[in-house]
Amino acid sequence: MIREIDADLISPDKLMTSSDMARLGCRHCDGCSECCTDRAEAITLDAWDIRMLKEGLNYSFEGLLGSSLITLRVVDGVILPCLSVKEGEKQECVFLQEDGKCAVHSFRPGICRMFPLARIWREDGSFSYFLQAGECRQPDGVKIRISKWLEYPNIRAYEESVREFHDALTALRGEMKKDLSHEEQVRLQRQFLEQWFIH
Ligand code: SF4
Ligand code: SF4
Incomplete structure (x- = not known):
């Protein structure tokens, strides 16, 4: 989900790359699962996330949907896959054990x-990481390099994929704001889902 944040409220020295160190290590969450409860509904998935879930669970995109592990939602005007949420008041992520x-x-x-990092995007399609102050229940973590925190074997390939996906999503959002017929909107949405998630 995109949140409108006034970039002026985040001082430039708080913007980081994956090579920077940040105070993040929350002792492996130490029994806390706050991020996986009432936040789960807002967790939208990009093409890299879906590929990892498909490979990890040995499901197709349709299989993930059919098993109710993911759900399609309209997020900022575009249909995107999101993590499903279990029934009940706690709104737990479907993958929380x-x-x-x-x-x-x-x-x-x-x-x-x-989490508790987030990304802030610039108009040229580049992004920085920043720490969402006060969001983690165990904030006094140890300093750790962001690339290590993210635990991707190839952080450059991941970041390039995220940038490409963000560019395509921004372009689609631009198209959806135009005065298109319903049929044309459905065609564009379907094309996007097929290109980035199904194939
Ligand atoms: S709030 Fe912090 S400690 Fe709790 S689950 Fe999230 S990252 Fe872990
Ligand atoms: S996928 Fe895992 S880490 Fe993410 S919200 Fe669900 S249970 Fe939590």
Whole structure:
């Protein structure tokens, strides 16, 4: 999900690349699963996330949808896959186990890996990481390099994929704001889902 944030509120010295160090290590969450409960509904998935889930669970995109592990939602005007949420008041992510651990930890989505970091995008399609102050319940973490925190074997390939996906999503959002017929909107949405998630 894109949130409008006034970039002036984040001082430039707080913007980081994956080579920077940040105070993040929250002792492996130490029994806390706050991020996986009432936040889960907002976790949208990009093409890299879906590929990891497909490979990790040995499902097709349609299989993930059919098993209700992911859900399609309209996010900022575009249909995107999101993590499903279990029924009940707590709004737990479908992958949160009873022991408080993540069933897909080794191939969990990018937003889960980043937290309490987030990304801020610039108009030229580049991005920086920043720390969402006060969001983590165990904020006094140890300093760790962001690339290590994200735990991707090839951080450059991941970041390039995220940039490409963001460019395509921004272009689609631009198209959807035009005065298109319903049929044309459906065609564009379907094309996007097929190109980035199904194939
Ligand atoms: S709030 Fe912090 S400690 Fe709790 S699950 Fe999220 S990252 Fe871990
Ligand atoms: S995928 Fe895992 S880490 Fe992400 S919200 Fe679900 S249970 Fe939590």
